[in-house]
Amino acid sequence: MSKYICILALSLSLLSCKNEKGETPKVRYDNSAKEKPVEKVDDTPIKVADLPINFSGTNYLIHPVGDLNIYGREKAPTDSALGTEAEQSFKVSNNNDNELTGYLQNLKFQEVGSDSIRALTTKPILIETVTYLKSVADKSKKHFIVYTLSDADTNKDGKVDNNDIKTLYLSDISGNNFIKLSADFQELIDWSLIESKSRIYFRVIEDINKNGAFDKEDKVHYHYLDLLAKELKVQEYNPVN
Numbered sequence: 001m002s003k004y005i006c007i008l009a010l011s012l013s014l015l016s017c018k019n020e021k022g023e024t025p026k027v028r029y030d031n032s033a034k035e036k037p038v039e040k041v042d043d044t045p046i047k048v049a050d051l052p053i054n055f056s057g058t059n060y061l062i063h064p065v066g067d068l069n070i071y072g073r074e075k076a077p078t079d080s081a082l083g084t085e086a087e088q089s090f091k092v093s094n095n096n097d098n099e100l101t102g103y104l105q106n107l108k109f110q111e112v113g114s115d116s117i118r119a120l121t122t123k124p125i126l127i128e129t130v131t132y133l134k135s136v137a138d139k140s141k142k143h144f145i146v147y148t149l150s151d152a153d154t155n156k157d158g159k160v161d162n163n164d165i166k167t168l169y170l171s172d173i174s175g176n177n178f179i180k181l182s183a184d185f186q187e188l189i190d191w192s193l194i195e196s197k198s199r200i201y202f203r204v205i206e207d208i209n210k211n212g213a214f215d216k217e218d219k220v221h222y223h224y225l226d227l228l229a230k231e232l233k234v235q236e237y238n239p240v241n
Contacts, residue, residue, distance in 0.1 A: 025155055025211075025212030025213055026154055026155055026163065026164060026165055026187065026212065026213065026214065027154045027155060027165065027185060027207055027212045027213075028154070028155055028156040028212060029210055029212065045067040045068065046067065046068040047065055047066070047067065047068070047105065048065070048066065048067075048068045048090050048092060049063045049064060049065045049066075049092070049108065050063070050064045050066075050091060050092050050093050051063075052110065053095050053100065054112075055098055055132040055134065055173070056098075056134065057134065057137060057138070058132070058137075058143055058173050059111060059112050059173075060109050060110065060111055060112065060173050060174055060175075061109070061110040061111075061112065062100070062107055062108070062109060062110075062130075062175075063107065063108035063109075063110065063117065064092055064093035064100055064102065064104050064107060064130075065092070065104060065105050065106045065107065065108060066092030066093065066102060066103060066104045066105050067092070067103075067105065068088055068089075068090065069088060069089040069091075069092070092104060098131060098132040098133075098134045099129060099130065099131045099132070100129070100130035101128065101129050101130075102127075102128070103126055103127075103128065103161075103162065104126070104127040104128075104130075105124075105125070105126065105127075106119050106120055106121065106125070106127075107119070107120040107127065107130065107175060108120070109174055109175035111174065118175065119175075120171070120175045120178060121178060123151065124153075124159075124160045125149050125150065125151050125160060126149060126150045126160050126161055126162060126164075127147055127148075127149040128148050128149060128150075128162065128166070129146075129147065129148045130145060130146075130147055131145065131146045131147075132144075132145050132173070133145070133146065133193060133227070135193070135195045136193070136195070136198050136227055137173075139195075139198065140198060140227070140228055142172075142227065142228070143172055143173035144170060144171070144172060144173070144227060145170070145171050145172070145173060145175075146168065146169070146170055146191065146193075146200065147168070147169040147170070147171070148166055148167070148168060148169075148188060148191075149166070149167060149169060150162060150164040150165060150166055150167065151167055151169075151180070152164060152165070152184075154185065155212075165185065165186070165187050165188075166187060166188045167180060167181075167182045167186075167188055168180070168181040168182040168188050168191055168202055168204075169181060170200075170225070170232070179232070181200070181202065181223070181225060181234050182202065182204050182223075183204065183206075183221075185206070185207065186204040186205065186206050186221065187204060187205050187207075187214045188202065188203075188204055189202075189203040189204060189205055189220070190202065190203055191203075197226075198226065198227045198228045199224045199225060199226050199227065200224065200225045200227065201222070201223070201224045202222075202223055202224075203220055203221065203222055203223075204220070204221050204223070205218050205219065205220050205221070206218055206219045206220075206221060221236060222236065222237050222238060222239055222240075223235060223236050223237070224237065
């Protein structure tokens with residue numbers, strides 16, 4: 001009898017372990033494992049673009065591009081059959097004054113008066129916010145856009161999405177000079193514009209213990225960028241020490 005009890009206990013233990021699901025880390029460092037190829041932006045999902053927006057005082061139209069949203073809902077009691085039916089949304093972004101938000105695969109830029117449209121990038125990315133720095137433009141006539149986005153499959157699940165590391169980017173109003181401000185494998189915490197100094201300040205966190213998560217054991221870095229400098233260069237500083 002004791003033999004069968006032991007076998008039953010072992011089986012239950014294995015089943016319990018199999019059903020446990022841990023959180024997917026934002027970073028995987030095991031390069032020996034076979035990496036899944038990153039999904040191309042133009043693969044299976046149906047791409048749609050919102051109508052273009054024009055930030056006040058600029059000479060460019062911006063076309064937000066994202067995936068067609070398809071989701072299900074329960075059928076009403078009067079429907080001929082039980083179950084769910086698909087609904088779809090063609091809207092991929094939200095526009096609030098000088099900011100776009102959403103889960104965008106790309107942006108397309110078009111100069112007013114031109115039929116030519118160019119993409120922000122050809123690489124797989126997921127853009128969450130697009131912020132036009134109007135106060136800087138009003139002061140200096142320099143037109144900048146700040147982006148928060150994911151630009152790499154850092155958790156190696158085969159796609160670039162909001163489960164990957166969030167980074168900070170900058171471009172001019174035409175989408176040219178698209179540059180990364182935060183370092184690779186450092187998670188953006190937040191950023192802000194200090195108008196009086198025409199500077200962007202931002203914080204990132206580095207996974208110094210390489211456990212794939214960002215927590216209190218890791219290191220926070222502080223940076224700023226002077227938007228009026230002749231050469232745009234990110235500077236690190238330490239307000240803690």
